[in-house]
Amino acid sequence: MAEEKVVRFGILGCAGIATKLARAVGMTSNSSVYAVASRSIDKAKAFVSANNLPPEVKTYGSYEQLLDDLCVDVVYIPLPTSLHLEWALKAAHKKKHILVEKPPALCVEDLDTIIEACNNNGVQFMDGTMWMHHPRTPQMKTFLQNPDLFGDVHLVNCTLTFAGSSKFFEEDIRLKPDLDALGALGDAGWYCIRAILWANDYEMPRSVIAHPGPVLNEGGVITSCGATLSWKDGRVATFHCSFHSCLTMDLSIHGSKGNLNLYDFAIPYEENTASFFTSTNTNFRDTAWGPKPSEHRVTAEFPQETLMVQEFARVVKGIQDSGGKPDSQWPSISRKTQIVMNAVKTSIQEGLISVTL
Structure with missing residues (x-):
């Protein structure tokens, strides 16, 4: 029997909270850290080493390179809030599902733009409210x-x-x-x-x-x-x-x-x-x-971080396997907040x- 395909995460930035996400993904059976990107390739490599990620994890010296990798299914965005709009839009247009740290945007108008881009590209959006x-x-x-x-x-x-x-x-x-x-x-x-x-x-x-x-x-x-x-x-x-x-x-x-x-x-x-x-x-x-x-x-x-990743990967896998639509409850809850x-x-x-x- 062929091994079931896991959802491949790309981490966009090496903020401290990304360490939690890397650990959480490593504890799941339905996802993996596939790539890490930073504005410095040395910083990306240091993150992989510090978090004991497998040596086959890819490292990139720019966010664009990670988004261009066709093997990345999900992009996790732990960047400062002021950068969420730019990189969430770029990720959505590259057909990457998006897990973004809270708050997802500086204002409702920016969040609406992100959600619209996710809907137009058939990708799932969820913020990182772990509890x-x-x-x-x-x-x-x-x-x-x-x-x-x-x-x-x-x-x-x-x-x-x-x-x-x-x-x-x-x-x-x-x-x-x-x-x-x-x-x-x-x-x-x-x-x-x-x-x-x-x-x-x-x-x-x-x-x-x-x-x-x-x-x-x-x-x-x-x-x-x-x-x-x-x-x-x-x-x-x-x-x-x-x-x-x-x-x-x-x-x-x-x-x-x-x-x-x-x-x-x-x-x-x-x-x-x-x-x-x-x-x-x-x-x-x-x-x-x-x-x-x-x-x-x-x-x-x-x-709870691992449970969040499991749930997000489950939703993404359902979209990939059945061609279904993203779950609308998560962007709706984010928008109301x-x-x-x-x-x-x-x-x-x-x-x-x-x-x-």
């Missing part, structure tokens, strides 16, 4: 969709912060206006907004307003901010993201009958297991609460106005 692919995520959704245990969503609170070092604030691309102008909002805030939309079944809010006190660096890049999202039926969600506060990844979802809480929603404390807490019909019992929240532990066979993120940015820029969606 979406952890087995904990669908288990939490099952609880949220149970009318007897959770009821209706009323409120979502989300926080993602970490304290950057002095070197981080001086050198990291996420603080450079010409590279990643969305700063903490595009990095940590993207995860929060995605979690809020996920909890609300991707129903878009009616309005978005940024919180007072956003922090911007000298280049005008957001380093800390928050916002409130409101729906026409009274649902509310808030989030806070920052490069200044101690590491926090809290998500709380409050319903008419129950609550869901977790403290590591974007990156689990451990790779192979993750927990979340639920409570239903909690009330005061004399001097104490009751019933107490229940902990649910979920085992993951692979890290981008719309809300850019509304927060507009609110900040315009003096904390309420932005109607």
Whole structure:
């Protein structure tokens, strides 16, 4: 029996996060790292060596050379956000499926251009929001969709912060206006907004307003901010993201009958297991609460990055084998997240106005 063909990844750039992707691909059975490109051939070779990739992995000294390689099925783009539009369009026109780091674009208009190019060329688009692919995520959704245990969503609170070092604030691309102008909002805030939309079944809010006190660096890049999202039926969600506060990844979802809480929603404390807490019909019992929240532990066979790669490769393989169309849910979810993120940015820029969606 002939060996089943794997989906061949080309890594476009040697950013630090690309190390995670290279490791993730190496742990799958349906994909492989086929090529690595950098603006320097020496840097591409150093990346292959540092990540213990097979010696047969091809290395290129330009991104164009990798895109011209007909054997590359998928292009992973970990480049600064300001470069996503250019290289995603070039990859789509070369019929390469695209897995791009978040945020996928600087604005909704750029993302729409990328998605249109992917649709026109029959290639799959997905952003790299890894926690979406952890087995904990669908288990939490099952609880949220149970009318007897959770009821209706009323409120979502989300926080993602970490304290950057002095070197981080001086050198990291996420603080450079010409590279990643969305700063903490595009990095940590993207995860929060995605979690809020996920909890609300991707129903878009009616309005978005940024919180007072956003922090911007000298280049005008957001380093800390928050916002409130409101729906026409009274649902509310808030989030806070920052490069200044101690590491926090809290998500709380409050319903008419129950609550869901977790403290590591974007990156689990451990790779192979993750927990979340639920409570239903909690009330005061004399001097104490009751019933107490229940902990649910979920085992993951692979890290969430690997599960993301497996899912993306599965979709790509289906397109290749059957000539089917790309899965539209992934670009749709990315677009909704981008719309809300850019509304927060507009609110900040315009003096904390309420932005109607």
